[in-house]
Amino acid sequence: MSSNNIVIIIGGGISGKLAARVLSDYYKEVIILERDQETIGPLSRKGAPQGEHLHALLHAGEHGLEELFPGITEDFYHSGAVKINSTIDLAWYHHGAWKIRYDGGYSTTLQTRPHLEWHIEQYIKKIPNIEVYYNQAVQGFLYNEEQNQVMGVQLKDKTINADLVVDASGVSSLTSSWINKRGIEIPEExxxxxxxxxxxxxxxxxxxxxxxxxxxxxxxxxxxxxxxxxxxxxxxxxxxxxxxxxxxxxxxxxxxxxxxxxxxxxxxxxxxxxxxxxxxxxxxxxxxxxxxKIIWRRFDKSKYSPNGLLLIGDTVCRIDPVFGQGMSIAILQALALQKLLRKQKGELHNVPISFHKEAAKIISPIWNMVITEDFRYPATNGKKPFGLSVQQWYAKNIFLLSSQNQDVYNAFVKVMNLVTPITSLMKPSIIIEVLKFAFSNSRKS
Incomplete structure (x- = not known):
């Protein structure tokens, strides 16, 4: 434990709980401020309306969650979550073709978001220096303008000072409106x-x-x-x-x-x-x-973002949920934060700046992969990446090859599950298969 005293986390959703778990090893007191009332079981809550819809925990996310909360995966299964073989028990029709089905040795857990979130909360409640205050709406930051330092938060009837404030409240966060009012420019995509x-x-x-x-x-x-x-x-x-x-x-x-x-x-x-x-x-x-819309707030590029304020999860980037990557991105961010905290050894004043840069490294390849697909629709508005048409052509052939070539699909599964980088799909052996496939199709047409 370091000499740091209090960290406040705004938002008790998945990102907030993950941040609390990591920060509890380095702060004497971790306070989660949650707008919703406490749930009495794995039930949907008003502050997470997306919880009614299907969620996925990708391989990288599932492994990371187990690292943060040892034994949680088995707890999921004991309370009814469904364990599947990822490439046998999944039937996937994609871009006009069914993916090949084979035993790749991968497993995935199927469950509702409330079930997953409730289990995380049970682990959080076992950590003695974490407190969760429900029915709490944060109204503003305590801010030292001269030092450009966030010093705590303002609630309806009191203030709480803190060494660090983490905003995990989501895309419509307090930070976004507060920064806009102050005229601070945060680049956005x-x-x-x-x-x-x-x-x-x-x-x-x-x-x-x-x-x-x-x-x-x-x-x-x-x-x-x-x-x-x-x-x-x-x-x-x-x-x-x-x-x-x-x-x-x-x-x-x-x-x-x-x-x-x-x-x-x-x-x-x-x-x-x-x-x-x-x-x-x-x-x-x-x-x-x-x-x-989807949005990526580039706090990693801002020269004026306040000290003592760290953003995580959807507060930084809300990505297209169709690809099921949001929760896993939050877990990877929590692991990155944990690694930074270990490296700093108690000197935590530079952690927010370093963390935002690390979070951008996690988000960037996933964001580019997602928008490549979103731009297949002409009505999608936004900044197009360089070489979009080539990326779309190559990705389309990977998708179609995944219906008949086990090696290509296996490589694609690892990329989609955030286990290997997208560059792994550019190995010479895969490029050769793509070119052969594309040439064969062009001759048929």
Whole structure:
């Protein structure tokens, strides 16, 4: 433990809990300030409306979470989470082709977000120097302008001083509005994707034999804008999430009755999901979550961001959730923070600056991979990366090769699960396979 006394974390969601776990080793007192009331079980909460929809914990995220909370993966399974073989139990229709299925030796955990978050919270409650204060809305920062130093936070009826403040409150954070009011320039990368998520849980027929535990039907852009996933989760339930880019879903029609969700599923590129749920029993109401834009706030590039203030998770970058990388990015950021804290050995005043640079290294390749796909839709607005058309051509061939070439798909699985960098898809052996595949297809057409 260092001589640092108090760290305040704004937001008790997944990013906030991860930050608390890491910082508890270096601060005498860690205080989490959460707007919501305390949950009494793995239930959805008002402050995380996205929790009603399907979430994924990628391989890198799952391994990192286990590192931070030893034994948590087994706890997931003991309370009903579903363990699957990632490349056998997943049926994935992508860019007009089904991925090859084989035993790659990878496992994945299927569960709802509330189930995952509640288990993390149980671990947090066991750490003696972490306190969670619920029903707390932070109204402002205590700020020393001369030193450009955040000194704590202002609540409704009191102030709390701190050596460090961590904002983990999400994309609509206090920091964003506070910085804008002060005229501080933080470079931003913004993409308009106008994405809608529509979800519902079902009980499916137990008499049907299924050769999958999760099935994903993704669109083939730019003509197809809708995709969907059906996944088994705890409690022998199935969660169905349908997503649509650029206002492709008529939400008012979907919300009219249960049949509206069924009719939406009928519009997917394949009828597999519709055929499952038309014989199923709805367990929940239809939930909608909108992501008009994705945004990356480049605190790593700012010369004027305040000392004593660290941003993590969606507060820094909200990425396209269709690719299921958000929670895993937060875990990788927490591990990066842990590594920095170990390196500083108690000299923590430079940690926020260093952390924002490390977070950018994590986000950058994932952001570029995601926007390469988002730009397949002409309606997507934002700054296009250099060489976009070449990247899209190469990625498309990787996707299609993954339906027939096990080595290529295996490499792609590792990249998608954030285990290996995207540059691993540029190995000579894979480039040769892509060129052969593309040349063969061009001769056929």
């Amino acid at each position: 913004i993409m308009d994707i106008n994405l809608s998520y529509i979800s519902k849980q079902y009980l499916l027929s137990a008499h049907e034999e299924r050769d999958w535990k999760i099935k994903m039907v993704y669109p083939n852009p730019p003509l197809e804008k809708m995709g969907g996933t059906i996944s088994k989760v705890e409690g022998n339930r199935y969660i169905v999430t349908i997503m649509g880019y650029h206002h492709s879903i008529n939400e008012s029609e979907v919300l009219k009755n249960d049949n509206g969700f069924l009719e939406l599923a009928r519009k997917l590129p394949k009828l597999d999901i519709h055929q499952e749920i038309e014989k199923g029993i709805p367990l929940t109401k239809t939930s909608i979550y909108r992501i008009p």
